[in-house]
Amino acid sequence: MNRIGILAQLEGLIRDLFDEYQGPVTEDLSAHDVEQWDSLGNVQFVVLIEKTMDVRFSTEEMASLSNLGELMTLIERKKSL
Amino acid sequence: MSPSNRHIRVGDSVEHSFTITEDDMRLFQKLSADYSLIHTDSDFAGERGFDGVIVYGGLLLAHLSHVVGQHLPGRKGTSASWSISYRAPLYVGETAALNLTVTNVSVAAGMVEGRYKITCGDRTIAKGQTQSIVPAGMIDDQI
Numbered sequence: 590m591n592r593i594g595i596l597a598q599l600e601g602l603i604r605d606l607f608d609e610y611q612g613p614v615t616e617d618l619s620a621h622d623v624e625q626w627d628s629l630g631n632v633q634f635v636v637l638i639e640k641t642m643d644v645r646f647s648t649e650e651m652a653s654l655s656n657l658g659e660l661m662t663l664i665e666r667k668k669s670l
Numbered sequence: 671m672s673p674s675n676r677h678i679r680v681g682d683s684v685e686h687s688f689t690i691t692e693d694d695m696r697l698f699q700k701l702s703a704d705y706s707l708i709h710t711d712s713d714f715a716g717e718r719g720f721d722g723v724i725v726y727g728g729l730l731l732a733h734l735s736h737v738v739g740q741h742l743p744g745r746k747g748t749s750a751s752w753s754i755s756y757r758a759p760l761y762v763g764e765t766a767a768l769n770l771t772v773t774n775v776s777v778a779a780g781m782v783e784g785r786y787k788i789t790c791g792d793r794t795i796a797k798g799q800t801q802s803i804v805p806a807g808m809i810d811d812q813i
Binding site (some may be wrong): 629631632633635636639640645646647648650651 | 750774776777778779780781783801803806811
């Protein structure tokens with residue numbers, strides 16, 4: 590899956606989970622931009638990504654991410670292994 | 671079996687049997703202030719085609735709360751979501767069994783997901799899903 594495909598999948602998850610967010614979903618997006626993206630929302634988001642995209646993350650990997658673009662890079666790396 | 675002495679992993683399960691009594695119904699009626707006839711009036715329940723008053727769904731969830739809070743994931747967990755689909759009535763005095771099985775774990779999210787089914791004999795009374803957040807170190811990610 591290429592980067593555009595990953596972004597499209599993540600956008601689908603974000604639109605579904607954080608359904609009050611109407612703004613753009615770009616690589617710069619972070620939890621600070623989305624009111625519903627709180628700690629519980631983040632837990633749900635991580636679980637959804639793992640199940641939908643068939644990847645597994647570590648706690649350290651998730652803690653190191655600051656925006657969607659970095660998450661996409663991590664997913665790309667895991668998918669290429 | 672209860673995984674209380676080791677890490678939680680996919681496939682872990684626990685079964686809990688319970689019987690709802692008249693006293694349980696009265697307590698829940700008072701607690702919830704739900705006096706719907708289907709739960710309080712056996713004549714009405716009979717007219718609706720049931721064999722008696724139907725056990726409150728909230729009492730089924732109370733037993734789910736027991737299983738989640740005491741066994742799987744246990745006392746260190748925090749529930750994030752539950753769903754329930756009622757499939758058949760449970761009547762007062764009947765013994766039901768609640769079986770909860772872990773279907774997914776996420777180390778990164780600290781999440782334990784499960785599916786449960788409540789049965790009475792060969793009747794499925796209800797089923798649904800649970801999500802619980804647990805402290806780091808409680809999950810075994812080896813599926």
